[in-house]
Amino acid sequence: xxxxTQSQPEMSVQEAETVTLSCTYDTSENNYYLFWYKQPPSRQxxxxxxxxxxxxxxxxxxRFSVNFQKAAKSFSLKISDSQLGDTAMxxxxxxxxxxxxxxxxxxxxxxxxxxxx
Amino acid sequence: DVKVTQSSRYLVKxxxxxxxxxxxxxxxHENMFxxxxxxxxxxxxxxxxxxxxxxxxxxxxxxxxxxxxKKERFSLILESASTNQTSMYLCASTPLQTGSSEQYFGxxxxxxxx
Numbered sequence: 001x002x003x004x005t006q007s008q009p010e011m012s013v014q015e016a017e018t019v020t021l022s023c024t025y026d027t028s029e030n031n032y033y034l035f036w037y038k039q040p041p042s043r044q045x046x047x048x049x050x051x052x053x054x055x056x057x058x059x060x061x062x063r064f065s066v067n068f069q070k071a072a073k074s075f076s077l078k079i080s081d082s083q084l085g086d087t088a089m090x091x092x093x094x095x096x097x098x099x100x101x102x103x104x105x106x107x108x109x110x111x112x113x114x115x116x117x
Numbered sequence: 118d119v120k121v122t123q124s125s126r127y128l129v130k131x132x133x134x135x136x137x138x139x140x141x142x143x144x145x146h147e148n149m150f151x152x153x154x155x156x157x158x159x160x161x162x163x164x165x166x167x168x169x170x171x172x173x174x175x176x177x178x179x180x181x182x183x184x185x186x187k188k189e190r191f192s193l194i195l196e197s198a199s200t201n202q203t204s205m206y207l208c209a210s211t212p213l214q215t216g217s218s219e220q221y222f223g224x225x226x227x228x229x230x231x
Contacts, residue, residue: 009157035219044121045207045222091159103148103167103211104175105220107159 002027002094006108013082014116020067021077021111023092031097034068034075035105040088048090051075053097082115089113120144121223123208129229136195138226140208147213149191150175150220151183154205166191167213198230 003026013019025034036048051059051068058066063083067076079086092108124139140149148167152160152175162175164183172183180202184192191210195202205227209220 004159006159037222044224045209047219050219103213103218103220104150104162104165105160107152107161109157109159 002106004092004094004106004108006092006111008111010112012114012116015082015084017082018078018080019082019113021090021113023075023108025073025075025094027094029096033095035093036077037091037093038088039091084115084117087113087115121208121210121221123223123226125226126224127227129231130198131231132199134198136198138193138206140191140223141189142210143189145188146210148211149185150209151193152207154207160207163193200230202228203230204228
């Protein structure tokens with residue numbers, strides 16, 4: 001079974017600053033995917049960024065980037081130039097590589113990020 | 118855009134009632150999921166379905182059942198609601214394909230059982 005650990009229940013950052021959210025995971029799989037999802041207050045969960053484990057290059061999406069350390073089983077999210085709209089709960093999630101029809105996610109406990117004006 | 122809708126944003130039920138939570142997606146996705154979200158625990162998978170009339174248990178299926186009679190609709194059923202089922206319930210869908218396909222989430226139903 002897979003486990004995903006987010007050790008920072010809450011974080012805050014000043015607007016325009018950079019913040020890093022931590023995530024570690026445990027798995028015996030070699031083929032898998034990692035995700036960061038964002039859940040703004042009273043709004044739907046949306047995908048922020050994804051990483052394929054077989055890719056060595058870290059994924060980036062505009063102000064969002066990851067630091068994927070496969071050997072250390074670490075997958076942190078860096079948010080640059082933080083904006084007020086980044087205030088949300090952030091979830092790290094794991095998915096095994098394609099295996100029949102099973103495509104379920106295993107989530108961490110979440111990090112509540114508050115961007116301060 | 119993919120749209121996943123849930124029948125209610127807020128729901129209050131009494132202990133022992135039978136509760137139905139409905140989820141509909143409009144993108145012809147094969148896979149659908151029900152999660153519950155609790156503070157400090159993240160999202161935990163209750164049940165999922167990869168085809169009509171097909172279902173599989175997730176990590177916490179006790180006290181719940183599901184129904185998928187049509188591809189676009191996936192229902193979560195609480196046979197006899199209990200106070201420990203007070204939670205936020207999220208539905209999600211994703212297509213049946215290889216690769217890192219994301220899950221698309223509904224807005225959630227906050228259920229309170231009194």
